[in-house]
Amino acid sequence: MSYALTILWYDRQRYLPGVLAVSFSALLIALQCGLLLGLFSITSLPIDHTNADIWIGAPGVLSVDLGRPIREATLARLENQPEIERTEIYLQGFSYWSKSDGGTELCMVIGSRLDENALGKVNELTKDLYEKLEEPGAIVIDESDMERLSIKAIGDVAEVAGNRVRVVGMTKTLKSLAGPYVFCSVTTARPLLRVFPDQITYVLGKCKDPADAKTVVARLRENNNFSAFTSAEFSFRSRWHWLTKTKAGIALGYAAALGLLVGAVVTSQTLYSATMASLKEFAVLRAMGIPKWRMQLLVMTQSFWVGISGIVLAFPAVHGLAELADRLGVRVELPFWLLGGAATVTISMALFAGLLALRSLKSMEPAALLR
């Protein structure tokens, strides 16, 4: 075991506040980011839960739910690409749901083809459900939105943009953000979104080899009449738009910065006081001519291990709290890159705290041992 680790373990009670501070920072960053990712993954749900490789929409479209009508003829542009296996049309947009009690609610209408291999059909629509949706005016909503839409049971009717619709089934896990999702056929969706017969919102494409999607998209981008994205790009773009538009990113930044600041101060003070407690021992080494960088490296190594210990404590807690949130109906996404990023940021913070603690070594005065 290294000297830094030996000292750390022996004096673990002294270092505990620093470890807990790092742990708190890592927990705060990972959970905050996870919550936001979970929240904004709802906006890209129509992309992430369907099977298209390529999305083509109106020029400059910012997010999948902000699509504007494009001409159905655009379909041909994608069909002509040699790497494409099949294409289909897709409609999505906001509309108004008239509740039975007289109120209105913003809803997100999604009209897609409805067969087993359809590209725009969300995976949660079972065969039974999408067969029922072939009926004109048939819609599917999510169970979690029943109260919001004043729907009591399957078979209830309502109005969307003045058109009568009937709930033929429900999904269980497709929670919404801005407005409840309303899944239906393309035919049903047109009047609900009030688009002309030759207008659609997106063209979806499936490549023979999904790896070709980027090449096709790059080729299509030479045309300025529409936007083209791979599904991964469009998903990220949609989340990013909502993250920045709602200023949630700034709130996240503030909270994370605050957490890091608290963590850095507590960790730095912990390391500072621990180093001060061993100052006489360090002074003996200095008297013997042992270079100062050895002690500095020791403090920095200690700060690194404080960081690692904090993360080791934090991550099980993060997963536990994410599980708890999930049971309460709040989604927390914790992808590997997020956990890696949170770990990197907090270890950097611990090392920064170590740098601040190095000031304690300035008061190391070997001659003082002889007074």
Place this chain on the structure above:
Amino acid sequence: MSIGHKSISDNGLRNPAGAYSIQCRDLMKSFGTGEMLTVAINQVSLEIKHGEIALMMGPSGSGKSTLLAMLSGLLHPDSGKVVALGQEIWKLPETELERFRLRHCSFIFQGYNLFASLTARQQLELVAEWGDGATKKEARKKTDEILCLLDLAKKGHLQPGELSGGEKQRVAIGRALIKCPDFCFADEPTSALDWAHGEQVIDLLRTAAHKRGCTVLIVAHDARIIPYVDKVFYLEDGKLQDSNPEGLTRVFGHQTGTGSKPEIPGHDAQTGTI
């Protein structure tokens, strides 16, 4: 047992056998200014030969520790010079002086100043690795030798809290000797120990001087150390007094260099007072 005594030529310095390994001339040091000015060291000159063990005595506040700090390169004198191994150390740049201390100097302090978390073995290995640049294996080997020499072979795994005062001071001596220094400066190394342990400590320092060629300078109050040393300096009010053996024998009733407790009428062997 050979613990790697550095030969004179190893140092790359002019240091002929028998010549003085450290000399100081007209050292002056004062603290404060104006009416608060206190002269701590006043025109002190002394010399110690290579492989000699010397004792510096004097009442509290006489400037012993200040003089030790200046001789060992820790405290800059106001004037005068210190020549160690042929080099005028206070003319060296800070980094060179630090390197000089690294290569040639070790210290033993009254308060042991051992890391509470490290075992006796680790205290020594740390200095061997950080000070001498030894590998883990080399440090372990050197440490084994020193622990044997200090009769601490079976206590290497213990932390300072598990050692007696005498054992702790022996570990501190081991830490000082592991890098085979040319100088060992000891400030009150026996003051926290009973005489049995104190005598053991002085014996070890005497061995380091006589068998390993280390120049040892001890600052202490305890007159019982006198028989174990080759030379005694007596400092009073910052000035060096009569330091020849005859003079000191007259003052303390002890003779230097006998290496055994003398029977002196009126001397309390337990307290060391006369």
